[in-house]
Amino acid sequence: RQGQDVEFTTVNGDDPILLEGTITMRRFVRGECNNDGQVNLADALCSLNWLFFGGRTPCVAALNSNGDTRVNIADPVSLLSYLFSGGDAPGAPFPACAASSLSADQGFGCVSFSCQ
Numbered sequence: 596r597q598g599q600d601v602e603f604t605t606v607n608g609d610d611p612i613l614l615e616g617t618i619t620m621r622r623f624v625r626g627e628c629n630n631d632g633q634v635n636l637a638d639a640l641c642s643l644n645w646l647f648f649g650g651r652t653p654c655v656a657a658l659n660s661n662g663d664t665r666v667n668i669a670d671p672v673s674l675l676s677y678l679f680s681g682g683d684a685p686g687a688p689f690p691a692c693a694a695s696s697l698s699a700d701q702g703f704g705c706v707s708f709s710c711q
Contacts, residue, residue, distance in 0.1 A: 625662065626685040646658075658703075
């Protein structure tokens with residue numbers, strides 16, 4: 596959360612670590628998994644690759660296509676519905692690149708994202 600302390604739990608199950616400082620949320624486009632400047636089928640496939648095969652993405656927050664509090668199978672399904680079936684468009688930040696105000700997105704993080 597921007598401007599607030601953040602608690603992280605270590606991978607090996609040790610006690611949580613409290614880090615003090617400020618998190619600045621990068622600007623990104625929701626649904627834009629591969630950061631190629633377009634939201635399309637390749638982004639849904641990128642998201643599925645990240646979810647099931649350990650693929651990479653520069654911005655996990657961008658995978659949260661449906662804007663809920665989780666990145667899961669519902670996100671690429673939501674994106675595919677928007678692209679091919681007239682489903683709801685991803686929420687902000689979409690279609691323009693911007694920072695998200697959702698605390699879940701801030702928790703997911705965004706290592707890098709180039710707004711094109």
